Amino acid sequence: MMNTNERGPLIKVEGLRKSFGSHLVLKDINFEVRQGEVVTIIGASGSGKSTLLRCMNLLETPDSGHIWFHGEDLAAERVNINRLRQDIGMVFQSFNLFNNMNVLDNCTLAPVTTKRTNKEEAERRARTNIESVGLSEFIAAPVTSLSGGQKQRVAIARALCMEPELMLFDEPTSALDPEIVGEVLNVMRDLALGGMTMVVVTHEMAFAKSVSDRVVFMDQGVIAEEGSPEQIFGNPQLPRTREFLARYLED
Amino acid sequence: MNRLKQIQQFLKDDHRYVFLWTSLVAMVGAWFSTQSRGPKSFLAGVYAFEVAMYWFLMAWLAVSAVALVWKLTHWKNYEETSPFTKPMAKKLERVLSFAVIAVTLVLFVDRAVMGLASIIEVALAQDKNPNDFLGSIVYMLDKSGDIIAQGALITVELAVFGTLIAFFLAILLVFLRIQEIDRSDNDFIRFLKTFGCEFAKVYSTVVRGTPMMVQAMLIYFLGFNILRNTGMTVSEIGGIWSTFVAGLVTISLNSTAYMMEVLRGGIEAVDPGQNEAARSLGLTQWQAMIKVVFPQGVKNAIPALSNELVVNIKDSSVLSVIGVLDLMFATKTVVGIHFRQIEMYVVAAAVYLCLTMVASWLLGKFAKRLSVEPAPLASVSDMTATVGTVAGTGSSEYSLDAKRREGHKHDEH
Numbered sequence: 012m013m014n015t016n017e018r019g020p021l022i023k024v025e026g027l028r029k030s031f032g033s034h035l036v037l038k039d040i041n042f043e044v045r046q047g048e049v050v051t052i053i054g055a056s057g058s059g060k061s062t063l064l065r066c067m068n069l070l071e072t073p074d075s076g077h078i079w080f081h082g083e084d085l086a087a088e089r090v091n092i093n094r095l096r097q098d099i100g101m102v103f104q105s106f107n108l109f110n111n112m113n114v115l116d117n118c119t120l121a122p123v124t125t126k127r128t129n130k131e132e133a134e135r136r137a138r139t140n141i142e143s144v145g146l147s148e149f150i151a152a153p154v155t156s157l158s159g160g161q162k163q164r165v166a167i168a169r170a171l172c173m174e175p176e177l178m179l180f181d182e183p184t185s186a187l188d189p190e191i192v193g194e195v196l197n198v199m200r201d202l203a204l205g206g207m208t209m210v211v212v213t214h215e216m217a218f219a220k221s222v223s224d225r226v227v228f229m230d231q232g233v234i235a236e237e238g239s240p241e242q243i244f245g246n247p248q249l250p251r252t253r254e255f256l257a258r259y260l261e262d
Numbered sequence: 263m264n265r266l267k268q269i270q271q272f273l274k275d276d277h278r279y280v281f282l283w284t285s286l287v288a289m290v291g292a293w294f295s296t297q298s299r300g301p302k303s304f305l306a307g308v309y310a311f312e313v314a315m316y317w318f319l320m321a322w323l324a325v326s327a328v329a330l331v332w333k334l335t336h337w338k339n340y341e342e343t344s345p346f347t348k349p350m351a352k353k354l355e356r357v358l359s360f361a362v363i364a365v366t367l368v369l370f371v372d373r374a375v376m377g378l379a380s381i382i383e384v385a386l387a388q389d390k391n392p393n394d395f396l397g398s399i400v401y402m403l404d405k406s407g408d409i410i411a412q413g414a415l416i417t418v419e420l421a422v423f424g425t426l427i428a429f430f431l432a433i434l435l436v437f438l439r440i441q442e443i444d445r446s447d448n449d450f451i452r453f454l455k456t457f458g459c460e461f462a463k464v465y466s467t468v469v470r471g472t473p474m475m476v477q478a479m480l481i482y483f484l485g486f487n488i489l490r491n492t493g494m495t496v497s498e499i500g501g502i503w504s505t506f507v508a509g510l511v512t513i514s515l516n517s518t519a520y521m522m523e524v525l526r527g528g529i530e531a532v533d534p535g536q537n538e539a540a541r542s543l544g545l546t547q548w549q550a551m552i553k554v555v556f557p558q559g560v561k562n563a564i565p566a567l568s569n570e571l572v573v574n575i576k577d578s579s580v581l582s583v584i585g586v587l588d589l590m591f592a593t594k595t596v597v598g599i600h601f602r603q604i605e606m607y608v609v610a611a612a613v614y615l616c617l618t619m620v621a622s623w624l625l626g627k628f629a630k631r632l633s634v635e636p637a638p639l640a641s642v643s644d645m646t647a648t649v650g651t652v653a654g655t656g657s658s659e660y661s662l663d664a665k666r667r668e669g670h671k672h673d674e675h
């Protein structure tokens with residue numbers, strides 16, 4: 012059923028629909044991400060981009076449609092979602108660190124609890140990842156003592172500790188002060204260069220332009236336009252894409 | 263400790279208030295002096311000395327009045343113009359203010375302490391209940407105090423054990439209550455979760471919606487009748503299903519419902535994003551609950567949970583209706599012996615008040631200990647040592663944030 016060879020899509024969304032009450036948020040989305048690809052999803056607030064991302068690891072349950080990952084349909088009833096989520100890392104807008112733990116424990120909790128690795132291996136891996144986001148000196152600090160940028164970098168390290176195949180970023184810099192957005196984007200850029208498959212919902216157009224392989228523009232619950240960054244930013248086809256980008260490039 | 267320091271400073275350093283507050287002390291002293299002396303008063307022998315003390319206090323009041331009037335009329339330049347602010351005068355005022363306190367203390371001991379001592383002595387020597395309020399209390403406590411002490415002990419036992427048992431039951435019940443159907447659950451788990459959640463809801467509604475007095479009656483007589491049907495005699499039943507056991511069961515089951523709601527509130531106050539993050543990493547609902555949400559929820563709930571002990575100390579009094587020999591029952595017994603209601607119920611109120619005050623003081627210390635941050639680890643203190651090398655990346659913010667959180671904590675108290 013599912014094409015699992017090297018060139019095939021890592022995750023494939025088919026005919027996805029989702030509504031909150033009577034409000035239809037996602038209208039028949041078809042979308043796929045290949046291994047190693049960095050896809051950014053842009054669009055106005057309320058266009059459904061965060062909902063699409065949250066459907067991709069089932070934090071939102073779709074009304075209908077399929078999400079193929081590892082040959083299994085995430086949207087199917089009674090799929091073992093906990094096991095599949097172990098391969099999909101997620102970074103949230105509001106960091107969502109575990110406030111009752113320090114930085115190291117945030118990173119080792121999931122690998123140890125889900126029995127992905129033993130404790131020593133998890134700690135070794137956590138140290139490597141915490142170092143790679145530049146926070147070695149905060150390894151034992153309670154997370155409530157960190158600044159926003161530091162928290163988000165810990166959140167990225169925490170997701171990486173599960174060694175996921177796919178990373179989802181849900182507006183990772185929207186809650187940060189402008190001057191510390193850069194430190195998080197740099198970490199993400201390094202990750203992209205390292206070959207991680209990433210789906211990033213963002214308002215950082217410069218980041219989308221320079222890092223992504225493909226840009227998806229969403230509007231009113233549908234994928235309005237998608238293509239390479241050169242196409243979308245250089246020569247957008249639809250008037251609404253032009254309009255949206257014009258508004259952003261003004262700022 | 264801080265307050266002690268404040269008082270000390272108030273006494274010693276702040277010249278402006280010396281008159282204001284020591285004149286109040288002097289007034290209290292003078293009032294004691296006008297009271298009649300008890301038989302054990304030691305000042306009765308040295309009448310002239312007491313007169314001197316009285317007039318000393320009066321003189322102090324007069325001087326204070328002058329100083330205060332001066333202050334009112336020279337509000338702006340009091341410091342410069344007033345004769346009371348000269349260095350020598352200041353020193354003298356301080357010495358005299360201590361003398362005022364000493365004199366008032368002497369009068370307090372003579373009238374209040376020695377007065378009480380003589381009331382006690384007189385009351386203890388009586389062979390029938392004296393008519394005065396304090397004397398009667400002393401007399402009854404002397405004759406029947408052991409009943410009250412026994413009752414207080416039972417009350418404490420009921421409250422402490424009841425609250426502890428209720429805490430563990432509430433933890434179990436709140437787990438049932440906050441279950442949600444997860445996608446990967448099979449039909450059996452779904453059934454158990456639904457059943458558990460509904461059970462917890464119904465339990466909470468029924469228990470919180472009926473009076474504990476009625477619950478106590480129901481539980482006691484239900485247990486009694488069940489054992490009676492097995493063919494046990496009344497005295498055999500009394501051995502295992504005593505009123506104390508029935509009372510303990512009642513207070514535990516009652517408190518469980520309230521504590522469960524408190525715990526649920528604490529758990530729901532934990533930012534749902536943390537649960538989402540845990541789930542997104544592949545943790546099951548149960549793992550996310552145990553490792554992330556629950557520890558924070560319980561911590562949120564600790565102040566309200568500990569309040570439940572105080573509530574139980576008071577509410578255990580209704581268990582006296584099934585014959586639990588608690589403080590309320592003991593008080594009623596003593597009233598029955600001596601026929602002095604107001605005096606004994608004042609005693610009962612005082613004992614309950616002492617118990618609840620001690621309980622909330624202890625719980626306050628306990629809660630403070632639980633909510634302190636974990637002791638900083640070695641690498642954290644290393645970190646503060648390297649502030650200079652990582653300037654700008656947030657080390658300074660670390661301490662700033664920590665302080666801000668300290669501030670919040672103070673606000674909460």
